[in-house]
Amino acid sequence: MTIEEAQQEVDNWIQTIGVRYFNELTNMAILTEEVGELARIMARTYGDQSFKKSDLAKDLGDEMADVLWVLICIANQTGINLTEAFKKNMEKKTNRDKDRHINNEKLK
DSSP states (O other), X not given: OOHHHHHHHHHHHHHHTSOSOOOHHHHHHHHHHHHHHHHHHXXXXXXXXXXXXXXXXXXXXXXXXXXXXXXXXXXXXXXXXXXXXXXXXXXXXXXXXXXXXXXXXXGO
């Protein structure tokens, strides 16, 4: 699935099942909540925190998909084409960092 197809699929779901998009500020709050849930699983899986019983059923991929879902919702309702935005962002990073990381002694 392409990013464009994902944006269309989310929009179709919202229009047929979700009734309407939550407003942009609500979705921003939901995005923050979802990133927090992802961070919780990352901290327990790869960090020093131990799992709680309530965390054991959480799935890392599902938490990432939740973040992606809400981000796509925000992009759709604000008119952002994520494919184009991502391409431009990659160009920016490539131009800005073409020598930066290869010359970083910490990465060798």
